[in-house]
Amino acid sequence: MLMKSTQREEKAATQTNDTPAEVVLDCHAEQIFYGDFLAVRDSKVPIQKNKITGFIGPSGCGKSTVLKSINRMNDLVRTFRFEGKVQFHGIDIYDKKVDPVSVRRNIGMVFQQPNPFSMSIYENVAFGLRLNRFRGNMDEKVEKALRGAALWDEVKNKLKNNGLSLSGGQQQRLCIARAIATEPQVLLMDEPCSALDPIATRQVEELMIQLKQRFTVAIVTHNMQQAQRVADQTAFFAVDISQGGRTGYLVEMGPTSELFNNPKEQLTKDYLHGEFS
Amino acid sequence: MAHPTTTLPQEAASLSQPPSKMDIIFNKSFRSLTYAFTWAMVLLLAAIVIKIGIKAIPAIERHGLAFLTTTTWDVNSQHFGILPEIWGTLYSSLLALILGGFFGITIAIFLTQDFLPHRVEVVLKSIIELLAAIPSVVYGLWGIFVLIPLIRPLADFLHTHLGWLPWFSTSLSGPGMFPAALVLSIMILPTIAAISQDAFRAIPHKTKEAAFGMGTTRWEAILKVMLPAASGGIFGALVLGLGRALGETMALAMLVGNSNQISLSVFAPANTLASLLALNFPEAAEYEVSVLMYAACILLLITLLVNIAGTAIIAMTGSGAKK
Ligand SMILES: Nc1ncnc2c1ncn2[C@@H]1O[C@H](COP(=O)(O)OP(=O)(O)O)[C@@H](O)[C@H]1O
Numbered sequence: 001m002l003m004k005s006t007q008r009e010e011k012a013a014t015q016t017n018d019t020p021a022e023v024v025l026d027c028h029a030e031q032i033f034y035g036d037f038l039a040v041r042d043s044k045v046p047i048q049k050n051k052i053t054g055f056i057g058p059s060g061c062g063k064s065t066v067l068k069s070i071n072r073m074n075d076l077v078r079t080f081r082f083e084g085k086v087q088f089h090g091i092d093i094y095d096k097k098v099d100p101v102s103v104r105r106n107i108g109m110v111f112q113q114p115n116p117f118s119m120s121i122y123e124n125v126a127f128g129l130r131l132n133r134f135r136g137n138m139d140e141k142v143e144k145a146l147r148g149a150a151l152w153d154e155v156k157n158k159l160k161n162n163g164l165s166l167s168g169g170q171q172q173r174l175c176i177a178r179a180i181a182t183e184p185q186v187l188l189m190d191e192p193c194s195a196l197d198p199i200a201t202r203q204v205e206e207l208m209i210q211l212k213q214r215f216t217v218a219i220v221t222h223n224m225q226q227a228q229r230v231a232d233q234t235a236f237f238a239v240d241i242s243q244g245g246r247t248g249y250l251v252e253m254g255p256t257s258e259l260f261n262n263p264k265e266q267l268t269k270d271y272l273h274g275e276f277s
Numbered sequence: 278m279a280h281p282t283t284t285l286p287q288e289a290a291s292l293s294q295p296p297s298k299m300d301i302i303f304n305k306s307f308r309s310l311t312y313a314f315t316w317a318m319v320l321l322l323a324a325i326v327i328k329i330g331i332k333a334i335p336a337i338e339r340h341g342l343a344f345l346t347t348t349t350w351d352v353n354s355q356h357f358g359i360l361p362e363i364w365g366t367l368y369s370s371l372l373a374l375i376l377g378g379f380f381g382i383t384i385a386i387f388l389t390q391d392f393l394p395h396r397v398e399v400v401l402k403s404i405i406e407l408l409a410a411i412p413s414v415v416y417g418l419w420g421i422f423v424l425i426p427l428i429r430p431l432a433d434f435l436h437t438h439l440g441w442l443p444w445f446s447t448s449l450s451g452p453g454m455f456p457a458a459l460v461l462s463i464m465i466l467p468t469i470a471a472i473s474q475d476a477f478r479a480i481p482h483k484t485k486e487a488a489f490g491m492g493t494t495r496w497e498a499i500l501k502v503m504l505p506a507a508s509g510g511i512f513g514a515l516v517l518g519l520g521r522a523l524g525e526t527m528a529l530a531m532l533v534g535n536s537n538q539i540s541l542s543v544f545a546p547a548n549t550l551a552s553l554l555a556l557n558f559p560e561a562a563e564y565e566v567s568v569l570m571y572a573a574c575i576l577l578l579i580t581l582l583v584n585i586a587g588t589a590i591i592a593m594t595g596s597g598a599k600k
Pocket residue numbers: 034039058059060061062063064065066077246248
């Protein structure tokens with residue numbers, strides 16, 4: 001399994017038309033537990049720099065679990081236990097010496113439900129900067145982040161309004177602005193469009209494609225079309241019910257067009273076939 | 278095939294019978310009864326206020342607003358002023374609010390922000406709620422026999438070393454403002470802790486996730502995100518705690534010293550409106566009753582205003598959180 005996936009990676013790297021990308025985050029989840037429950041096993045997901053990596057698969061297969069393991073968000077769940085490695089610039093973020101807080105400051109996250117803080121739009125965006133004791137020109141940074149999140153024109157005249165007064169799509173873009181204001185290197189997004197209408201979804205998708213010039217993005221989506229529209233690399237997860245449990249694992253990962261048009265595993269074929277028929 | 282089609286309408290008919298006469302009568306009388314009780318409560322409250330108001334009229338006519346601004350209480354010369362009691366009521370309540378508020382909010386944070394295993398949280402929560410079940414006379418006795426001896430060394434220390442500060446300018450002679458406020462703060466602690474806990478628990482999980490996702494430490498998350506998000510509910514809790522402190526009688530009557538003076542010193546004896554009423558009613562002659570009723574009106578007014586403000590704030594922030 002592991003051998004195969006490394007081979008596939010090498011192949012993937014040579015087959016992509018642009019230059020082979022550097023892997024910024026090399027996630028290798030051997031086993032992820034919630035208490036006694038083995039939620040995910042044997043999943044190796046290398047995330048390439050300035051690319052969008054999509055996570056797809058049926059619900060409950062552990063996409064969010066893997067994604068949230070990448071910036072140690074899952075540490076909030078008491079019963080959570082991670083076995084494996086997540087290499088970030090040559091450091092294993094699960095090393096005992098690593099502070100999860102600094103991991104989260106470098107690997108930002110956008111959640112399924114838009115979750116701006118109940119404070120002004122400006123303060124929402126400035127939040128991370130203040131946290132990092134940023135001493136420069138705050139207005140400039142806030143504007144840059146809001147422009148980066150394609151929200152500036154809509155809110156520039158009401159920066160003092162509460163972030164929660166915006167529409168759902170605007171709130172989600174505000175959360176993106178909040179996450180990118182501190183310029184994290186990697187941005188994780190867990191089904192960022194699932195609470196949004198189709199128009200807002202398209203706006204966020206366009207935004208992601210712009211964002212990958214400056215950031216590395218990993219996105220969980222339940223929407224196959226969305227994965228095809230935005231992701232450069234796609235990882236397909238499935239649930240293994242053979243051993244009585246419901247353990248998720250990575251079935252295959254590769255360049256998006258290849259995974260969708262020419263999947264290597266029968267399971268992927270069946271799943272895609274089911275989704276599109 | 279014919280069988281079910283013939284039986285179904287009958288069954289349906291039995292299911293859709295109109296309510297019987299009995300049902301209707303029962304319904305109607307039950308509804309009238311609840312209305313009656315509801316209005317009885319409102320009328321009772323109104324009756325109490327009106328009765329007290331009427332009884333207070335002679336005193337209001339004779340003393341007017343001077344009642345609120347003068348400081349002597351002399352039955353023989355018929356001089357009545359409740360400024361020291363108003364001062365004592367507000368001062369003791371505010372001191373209690375500061376202490377009880379600080380500890381109540383701290384406890385609420387401690388019990389809601391994953392510091393303890395869930396089971397321990399539940400046990401501690403019930404223990405704190407039990408504090409509310411202790412009768413106030415027991416608090417009073419405890420204050421006299423346990424708390425005052427206990428704080429005397431601290432009070433002496435503060436007076437000798439920081440006596441130049443107005444708050445410590447007298448020495449503790451026994452009952453006084455400080456022991457009274459301290460007991461009061463314990464009495465309002467359960468209210469403040471309980472409502473503050475609710476406010477923290479009402480914060481959606483996604484808000485907490487957002488904070489940690491931004492890379493806050495636990496304390497940054499609490500101070501910069503959770504506390505502001507819960508601030509509306511906490512403010513309401515403080516106002517309700519204040520309302521309870523203002524009206525508390527028995528423990529204060531036993532602990533505050535019942536001395537008609539205005540002093541900033543927390544070790545000086547003082548008096549409050551509630552304990553003034555409790556201690557003077559038993560021996561009050563007819564006109565003095567009217568004076569006491571006037572004082573009761575003032576106390577009622579203060580607590581009513583505080584409680585209305587608190588309820589309004591809780592209602593406002595409650596509807597704000599749903600959005
Ligand atoms: N906090 C948690 N505690 C216990 N089990 C969890 C928790 N979060 C997720 N799980 C379980 O882990 C499995 C994977 O969940 P998740 O990662 O949310 O899947 P997906 O995002 O692919 O739908 C599911 O079986 C789910 O029930």
